[in-house]
Amino acid sequence: xxxxxxxWRIAGGSGDGIASTSQNFAKALMRSGLHVFxxxxxxxxxxxxxxxxxxxxSADPVKSRGDxxxxxxxxxxxFARNPQDEAYYGNEEAKPLAENLDELREGGVxxxxxxxxxxxxxxxxxxxxxxxxxxxxxxxxxxxAREQGREVMRNTAGVGVTCAxxxxxxxxxxxxxxxxxxxxxLEPNLEIMQTGYDLVHEEYDVxxxxxxxxxxxxxxxxxxxxxxxxxxxxxxDEGCRFIAGYPMTxxxxxxxxxxxxLPELGGISEQVEDEIAAAALAIGASHMGVKAMSGSSGxxxxxxxxxxxxAEMTETPLVLIEAMRAGPSTGMPTKPEQxxxxxxxxxxxGDSQRVVLAxxxxxxxxxASRRAFQLAYEYQIPTMIVYDQKLSGELTNVPASHxxxxxxxxxxxxxxxxxxxxxxxxxxxxxxxFQHEGENGVSPRSVPGQKAGRYLATGNExxxxxxxxxxxxxxxxxxxxRQRKLxxxxxxxxxxxxxVEHGPEDAEYGILTFGSxxxxxxxxxxRLNENGTSVKALTVAELAPYPVDAVRSFLDSVDEALVVEMxxxxxxxxxxxxxxxxxxxxxxxLLKYNGNPFEPAEIVEGFTTKLVDGGELPGNETKFVxxxxx
Amino acid sequence: MSAFSAIGEEREIDRNEYTxxxxxxxxxxxxxxDFGVLKALKGALPEVGRTPEETLLVTGIGCSxxxxxxxxxxxxxxxxxxxLPVARAAKLANPGVEVVAAGGDGxxxxxxxxxxxxxxxxxxxxxxxxxxxxxxGLTKGQTSPTSPKGHKSKTQPHxxxxxxxxxxxxxxTSGASFxxxxxxxxxxxxxxxxxxxxxxxxxxxxxxxxxxxxxxKDAKQYVPYTDINESExxxxxxTNRADAQELMRETEDKLYEGEVLTGVYYRExxxxxxQQEKQEIGEMPEEPLAxxxxxxxxxxxxxxxxxxxxxx
Ligand SMILES: Cc1ncc(C[n+]2csc(CCOP(=O)(O)OP(=O)(O)O)c2C)c(N)n1
Ligand code: SF4
Numbered sequence: 001x002x003x004x005x006x007x008w009r010i011a012g013g014s015g016d017g018i019a020s021t022s023q024n025f026a027k028a029l030m031r032s033g034l035h036v037f038x039x040x041x042x043x044x045x046x047x048x049x050x051x052x053x054x055x056x057x058s059a060d061p062v063k064s065r066g067d068x069x070x071x072x073x074x075x076x077x078x079f080a081r082n083p084q085d086e087a088y089y090g091n092e093e094a095k096p097l098a099e100n101l102d103e104l105r106e107g108g109v110x111x112x113x114x115x116x117x118x119x120x121x122x123x124x125x126x127x128x129x130x131x132x133x134x135x136x137x138x139x140x141x142x143x144x145a146r147e148q149g150r151e152v153m154r155n156t157a158g159v160g161v162t163c164a165x166x167x168x169x170x171x172x173x174x175x176x177x178x179x180x181x182x183x184x185x186l187e188p189n190l191e192i193m194q195t196g197y198d199l200v201h202e203e204y205d206v207x208x209x210x211x212x213x214x215x216x217x218x219x220x221x222x223x224x225x226x227x228x229x230x231x232x233x234x235x236x237d238e239g240c241r242f243i244a245g246y247p248m249t250x251x252x253x254x255x256x257x258x259x260x261x262l263p264e265l266g267g268i269s270e271q272v273e274d275e276i277a278a279a280a281l282a283i284g285a286s287h288m289g290v291k292a293m294s295g296s297s298g299x300x301x302x303x304x305x306x307x308x309x310x311a312e313m314t315e316t317p318l319v320l321i322e323a324m325r326a327g328p329s330t331g332m333p334t335k336p337e338q339x340x341x342x343x344x345x346x347x348x349x350g351d352s353q354r355v356v357l358a359x360x361x362x363x364x365x366x367x368a369s370r371r372a373f374q375l376a377y378e379y380q381i382p383t384m385i386v387y388d389q390k391l392s393g394e395l396t397n398v399p400a401s402h403x404x405x406x407x408x409x410x411x412x413x414x415x416x417x418x419x420x421x422x423x424x425x426x427x428x429x430x431x432x433x434f435q436h437e438g439e440n441g442v443s444p445r446s447v448p449g450q451k452a453g454r455y456l457a458t459g460n461e462x463x464x465x466x467x468x469x470x471x472x473x474x475x476x477x478x479x480x481x482r483q484r485k486l487x488x489x490x491x492x493x494x495x496x497x498x499x500v501e502h503g504p505e506d507a508e509y510g511i512l513t514f515g516s517x518x519x520x521x522x523x524x525x526x527r528l529n530e531n532g533t534s535v536k537a538l539t540v541a542e543l544a545p546y547p548v549d550a551v552r553s554f555l556d557s558v559d560e561a562l563v564v565e566m567x568x569x570x571x572x573x574x575x576x577x578x579x580x581x582x583x584x585x586x587x588x589x590l591l592k593y594n595g596n597p598f599e600p601a602e603i604v605e606g607f608t609t610k611l612v613d614g615g616e617l618p619g620n621e622t623k624f625v626x627x628x629x630x
Numbered sequence: 631m632s633a634f635s636a637i638g639e640e641r642e643i644d645r646n647e648y649t650x651x652x653x654x655x656x657x658x659x660x661x662x663x664d665f666g667v668l669k670a671l672k673g674a675l676p677e678v679g680r681t682p683e684e685t686l687l688v689t690g691i692g693c694s695x696x697x698x699x700x701x702x703x704x705x706x707x708x709x710x711x712x713x714l715p716v717a718r719a720a721k722l723a724n725p726g727v728e729v730v731a732a733g734g735d736g737x738x739x740x741x742x743x744x745x746x747x748x749x750x751x752x753x754x755x756x757x758x759x760x761x762x763x764x765x766x767g768l769t770k771g772q773t774s775p776t777s778p779k780g781h782k783s784k785t786q787p788h789x790x791x792x793x794x795x796x797x798x799x800x801x802x803t804s805g806a807s808f809x810x811x812x813x814x815x816x817x818x819x820x821x822x823x824x825x826x827x828x829x830x831x832x833x834x835x836x837x838x839x840x841x842x843x844x845x846x847k848d849a850k851q852y853v854p855y856t857d858i859n860e861s862e863x864x865x866x867x868x869t870n871r872a873d874a875q876e877l878m879r880e881t882e883d884k885l886y887e888g889e890v891l892t893g894v895y896y897r898e899x900x901x902x903x904x905q906q907e908k909q910e911i912g913e914m915p916e917e918p919l920a921x922x923x924x925x926x927x928x929x930x931x932x933x934x935x936x937x938x939x940x941x942x
C-alpha cells in the first residue's frame with residue numbers, strides 16, 4: 001500500500017449522516033496540510049439506499065477522485081426496510097459492504113459495523129479478502145454508539161476507528177466537532193469517537209498501520225469548497241442580489257446557498273411556481289436594473305427556453321445556471337452527465353445570441369460566475385454557466401486568497417439620468433433604447449423610474465425606440481447588431497484563462513475535454529507522460545462563442561486527439577467539429593455515461609486503446625468511438 | 631438624490647402624455663373592446679398621480695398584449711402568459727414604480743393560469759387587467775378558457791365540451807385581495823375601478839370584458855350591465871368575502887344568459903401586500919434594491935468577509 005495517498009470511502013444509507021461526516025473528515029485532513037478531493041455517490045431517495053462519499057487526501061495536489069480507493073468504512077443502512085432479495089432496491093442492508101468491494105485496492109482496509117452488517121451475506125467475502133490481502137476490522141459500531149445513548153453516532157465511532165487505524169490524531173477532528181456541534185451532542189460524540197479509537201488500540205496491533213496517511217504542508221491557508229459554493233460566492237461578489245428558482249437536483253445547491261445568504265446582504269430570493277416563472281422573474285428584476293440570476297437542471301431548464309429567448313430579444317442581462325444530471329427526462333437525478341450541452345447551446349427559437357461558460361474546477365467556477373455577470377450586464381446578453389452534478393457537489397481545497405477579491409456592483413451598460421438626457425430620443429421623448437449604432441453591438445439601456453428613459457421592451461422585433469416593427473431594413477440592422485456582440489465577446493474573452501493546457505507543449509497527441517472532466521484528464525495526462533506517451537490536454541471553458549482559433553491551433557500542434565466527455569452522443573466533439581469545420585478525421589471519442597464520472601485510469605486505458613489500433617476497452621463502462629472525418 | 635427622479639414626482643399630469651405622438655398604426659380592429667381599456671387606463675393613471683416614467687406596463691401576447699404599444703409609458707411586452715412573473719419581480723426590485731400587468735383571457739387564464747393563481751396567492755402589490763373577450767383574438771378565433779360551453783370554433787368544430795373558467799371565483803379563492811369586473815362599454819366605471827385597483831395595496835385583479843366583433847359576435851349579448859356598487863337592488867358590501875363569493879357564483883352561472891353584474895366584488899384592505907410581508911420577515915430591503923446599483927457610495931459586501939470562515 002502506497003503511503004502517498006489515502007482514499008477513504010464511507011458507505012452507508014442515505015440519511016445516515018455520511019455527507020456531514022465525510023465533510024468534517026475532509027476538512028480535518030485539509031487542515032493538517034493535505035490536499036483533498038471528495039466524490040459523492042448517492043441515490044435519489046431521502047432515507048435509505050446505498051450511498052458513499054470518498055475522501056482522497058495526498059501531499060501533492062489532487063484533481064480527481066483517483067482510481068479506486070484503499071479504506072472502506074461500511075456503516076450499514078439503518079433505513080433499510082426491505083431486505084428481501086427480490087425487493088425493488090435489492091438487498092439494502094448488506095450493500096454498504098457488498099457493493100463497494102470491486103474498487104477496493106489490494107492491501108486495503110475494511111472496517112465494517114458488525115452490529116448491522118453480516119459478511120456471510122456478501123458472496124465469497126472470505127475468499128476475496130484472502131485474495132486481495134485486505135485487512136478486515138469487524139467492530140460493533142452500533143452497540144458502541146448505543147452504549148453512549150445514540151445509535152446515530154455510529155459515524156463518529158467509525159471516524160474514531162479510522163483515526164486509530166491510520167494514525168490520524170483525534171485532535172484535528174475534535175476541533176471541527178467543537179465548532180460545528182451544540183454542547184449537548186458534542187460531549188457524547190467526543191466520547192464515542194474516543195471509545196472507537198481506544199478500542200482499536202486495545203484489540204489490534206496498529207503500530208504499523210495497514211494504510212497510512214501521508215503528511216503534507218500548505219504554503220497558504222486553504223478552504224474546502226464545492227463548485228456550487230464557488231458559483232454562489234462568485235455571484236454575490238459580482239453584486240447579484242436577486243435570485244428566483246424552483247428546486248431541482250443538483251441546481252438546488254446554488255439556489256439554497258443563495259437563498260440562505262441573500263437576505264443578510266439585503267438581497268431577494270424567490271422560490272416560485274415553476275422554472276418558466278423563475279427565469280421570467282430574473283428577467284423582470286434585471287429589467288429594473290438589478291443583477292439577477294436563475295437556473296435549473298435539465299428538465300427545469302427546458303422550461304426556461306422560452307424566457308431565455310425573451311431575454312435575448314429584449315437584450316435583458318440574465319445569468320442562468322444549468323447544473324446537468326443524467327437524462328433524458330428525469331433520467332438519473334443524482335448522477336452526473338455532460339449531455340445537456342446541446343440543450344444549453346441551442347434551446348429557444350431563432351438565431352441565438354448567448355454566452356455559455358463551462359468551468360472545469362471549483363476555483364474556475366468562482367471565476368466563471370463572476371465573468372458571467374460581467375458579460376451579461378456589459379453586453380446585455382443571457383449568459384449561462386453549464387456544469388454538472390460532479391462539480392456541483394465535490395469538495396476540494398482551494399487557497400483562501402483565491403476568493404479574496406474586490407466586489408463589483410457595476411451594472412454594466414446602463415445609463416444614469418444625466419447620461420440619458422444626452423441620448424437620442426424620438427420627437428415624443430421616447431429614448432432610443434435599441435440604437436443601431438454601437439461597434440460592439442451594445443446599445444445602452446435605461447431602467448423604469450428614470451427620467452428621459454421611457455421605452456418599450458418587447459420580444460417582437462422592434463425599432464430603435466422599441467416599437468414593434470417588421471421593417472426589413474430595421475430587422476437586418478437589429479439582428480446584425482445583436483450578432484456583433486458575439487464577436488466582441490469572443491475577443492473580450494480571448495486570453496481570459498478559459499482554455500487550460502496541460503502537459504508538454506510539444507506533445508505528440510492531444511486530449512480535448514470540457515467542464516468537470518478537466519482534473520481527471522490532467523491526472524491521466526501526467527500518468528501517460530510518466531509511462532512514455534507524449535500527450536497534452538486542452539480543457540475548453542468557453543463554449544459559446546466558441547474559441548475557434550485557440551482550439552484549432554491546439555489540434556494543429558498534435559497528430560491525433562481524443563475527446564473525453566460524459567455523454568453517449570459525443571456532443572462536445574460535435575460542437576468542436578461544427579465550429580472548426582475541419583479536423584474531424586483526427587478526433588476520436590472516449591465516452592462514459594453510466595452515471596459515474598471518469599477515473600483517471602479509464603482515460604489512460606482509453607488513450608492506450610486509441611493508440612494501439614484495433615484494441616478493445618477492458619470494461620463496458622467507457623466507450624471508444626473512432627474518428628469520423630469532417 | 632434618488633437615481634429615479636421620475637418616481638414620486640408631483641405635478642399635474644395630462645392624459646395626453648400617455649399617447650405616443652408618433653403613434654404606431656393601431657392593429658386592433660374597428661370596434662374592438664381593447665380601445666376601451668386603453669382609454670380607461672389613460673384616464674386612471676393621471677388620477678392616481680402616476681407619470682408615464684414611473685409606470686411600467688407589462689403585457690403578454692395577443693391583441694391585448696399590444697396595449698403598451700399605444701400607451702406611452704415604460705413598457706415590457708413579454709411572452710404569451712408570462713406577464714405576471716416578470717411584473718412581480720419588477721415590483722420587488724423597485725417598489726416605487728407603478729406596475730400594471732395586462733393580457734388576454736387565453737394569456738392569463740390559459741397558458742398563464744399557474745402564474746395567475748400564484749401571483750394572487752402571494753398578493754403582490756400590482757394591478758392585473760385581463761381582457762376577457764371569451765376568444766383567442768390574435769390567432770384568429772379559437773375557443774378560449776372563458777368561451778361558453780358549446781362554443782364552436784375552427785379548433786373545436788363540434789362545440790366545446792368544457793365548462794368555462796370562473797375568473798372571479800378563481801381569483802378570490804387563490805387569494806387576490808381585490809377582485810373586480812368591468813367592461814369596455816362602461817368607460818366611466820372602468821376608469822373608476824382601474825383607479826381603485828391601482829390605489830389598492832395588494833394584488834388587484836380586474837376581469838375586463840372586451841368585445842371582439844371580429845371573432846366573437848355574441849359578445850354583444852352582455853349589454854345591459856348592472857353595477858353592483860351603485861345599483862340599489864344590490865346592497866353590496868365588497869369587504870364581505872362570503873357575499874362576494876355568492877354573487878360571483880351567481881354572475882358566473884348567468885354570464886351567458888342576460889344580466890351581467892360588474893363592479894368591485896371584493897376588497898380586503900387590511901391585508902399586507904407580499905412585499906410588506908417579505909420586509910417584515912427580513913427577506914427584502916427597505917430601500918428599493920434597484921437604487922443600490924446607482925449609488926456610487928454603496929459598499930458592496932463580499933463573500934470573503936461573510937462566509938469564508940466556515941470553509942476553513
Ligand atoms: C407559447 C405560445 N403559444 C402560442 C402562441 C400563439 N398565440 C398568440 S396570441 C394567442 C392567443 C391570444 O388570446 P388571448 O390571450 O385571449 O388574447 P386576445 O388576442 O384575445 O386579446 C396565442 C395562442 C404564442 N405566441 N406563444
Ligand atoms: S381580433 Fe378581436 S380582440 Fe383582436 S383586435 Fe380584432 S376585435 Fe380586438
